[in-house]
Amino acid sequence: YGNAKYGEKMSIVDATIHSVNVVYAQLTMEVGPENVAKTAMDMGVLTPLESNPAIGLGGIGGVSPLDMASSFSTLANNGTHYKPISILKVTDSKGNIIEEFQPDFKRPIRDSTAYLVTDILKRVITNGTGKRANIGRPAAGKTGTTQRYTDAWFAGYTPELTACVWIGFPEETKPMGRIRDTIVVGGTFPAEIWRIFMTKALENVPVSDFPSPEKKLIEVEVCSSSGLIPGPFCPDSEKQLSLFIEGSEPKEYCNEHNKVSIPNLIGLSKDEAIKILESLKLTNIEIIEEFNPDYPKGKVFKHEPTQNEFAVSKNGEIPKVMIFVSKGPEQKMMPDIIGLSESEALE
Ligand SMILES: [Zn+2]
Numbered sequence: 298y299g300n301a302k303y304g305e306k307m308s309i310v311d312a313t314i315h316s317v318n319v320v321y322a323q324l325t326m327e328v329g330p331e332n333v334a335k336t337a338m339d340m341g342v343l344t345p346l347e348s349n350p351a352i353g354l355g356g357i358g359g360v361s362p363l364d365m366a367s368s369f370s371t372l373a374n375n376g377t378h379y380k381p382i383s384i385l386k387v388t389d390s391k392g393n394i395i396e397e398f399q400p401d402f403k404r405p406i407r408d409s410t411a412y413l414v415t416d417i418l419k420r421v422i423t424n425g426t427g428k429r430a431n432i433g434r435p436a437a438g439k440t441g442t443t444q445r446y447t448d449a450w451f452a453g454y455t456p457e458l459t460a461c462v463w464i465g466f467p468e469e470t471k472p473m474g475r476i477r478d479t480i481v482v483g484g485t486f487p488a489e490i491w492r493i494f495m496t497k498a499l500e501n502v503p504v505s506d507f508p509s510p511e512k513k514l515i516e517v518e519v520c521s522s523s524g525l526i527p528g529p530f531c532p533d534s535e536k537q538l539s540l541f542i543e544g545s546e547p548k549e550y551c552n553e554h555n556k557v558s559i560p561n562l563i564g565l566s567k568d569e570a571i572k573i574l575e576s577l578k579l580t581n582i583e584i585i586e587e588f589n590p591d592y593p594k595g596k597v598f599k600h601e602p603t604q605n606e607f608a609v610s611k612n613g614e615i616p617k618v619m620i621f622v623s624k625g626p627e628q629k630m631m632p633d634i635i636g637l638s639e640s641e642a643l644e
Contacts, residue, residue, distance in 0.1 A: 325353025440483025
């Protein structure tokens with residue numbers, strides 16, 4: 298996982314696409330290693346899995362290519378797992394069916410969950426570590442590489458077919474090093490082998506895409522940094538559309554780009570101050586004009602929030618900034634005192 302940028306926040310989607318293990322190690326501890334092991338086994342892994350913290354990265358003992366193909370098929374089958382069988386039917390020489398076998402099945406994950414995982418795993422091939430597995434039709438997959446490059450995997454599927462490629466030394470776990478100047482990781486030879494196999498195997502199979510799940514999926518704009526609804530200060534580059542099962546979409550506004558530090562505006566003209574605030578996306582400006590003996594007419598003499606304080610957005614609204622603009626010194630009316638006595642005039 299040399300591609301991880303440590304200390305930076307990363308979404309689970311990006312961590313999956315770019316195969317960043319540190320994120321998965323954290324996620325495993327959040328959801329519980331026993332739940333990861335249980336779900337993997339429900340989805341088709343027959344190798345008994347231990348519930349240790351390494352499980353989210355593939356575990357310690359390892360699993361078989363059949364385990365991987367079987368569990369990835371659960372995603373390809375919209376959440377339904379079919380127990381692998383090698384003989385579908387037995388016929389006699391005339392083609393009469395003597396015996397037929399139906400695989401047992403169960404549904405360990407919802408179709409909407411499978412669809413969302415597939416949506417992310419499609420991007421592994423289009424934008425991530427599995428680019429060499431691109432077969433030019435809807436397909437999803439995942440690369441896998443163990444420490445010291447002892448194993449390299451690519452497991453992937455289309456709606457019609459799942460295949461899993463493993464490269465390593467069957468007799469022992471030893472590093473593979475380079476082959477033809479290329480390091481053996483999931484995204485190199487395994488992805489390429491998968492592509493060559495799948496292209497040939499699906500040659501005469503019409504192209505289809507994964508079916509939409511029964512439960513409605515909705516596309517919602519989120520801030521990729523927080524995964525929440527973008528507020529007024531979220532950079533455009535962070536805004537992206539994300540798929541959610543209806544009802545599970547974020548309800549709160551981004552809490553990372555929710556405030557702006559106010560610069561010093563005192564002494565500026567009203568228009569200069571407005572221009573600066575607008576450039577900071579602070580367009581909710583209240584202007585208050587008051588007499589002020591210390592500042593010339595038209596200049597800002599006070600603002601709220603003050604310099605270095607934050608204007609904080611709540612519920613996605615642009616926070617208000619008040620600027621106080623001088624009307625110049627107060628003009629006192631001179632009362633008519635001619636003809637009055639001194640004591641009357643002083644009153
Ligand atoms: Zn944001």
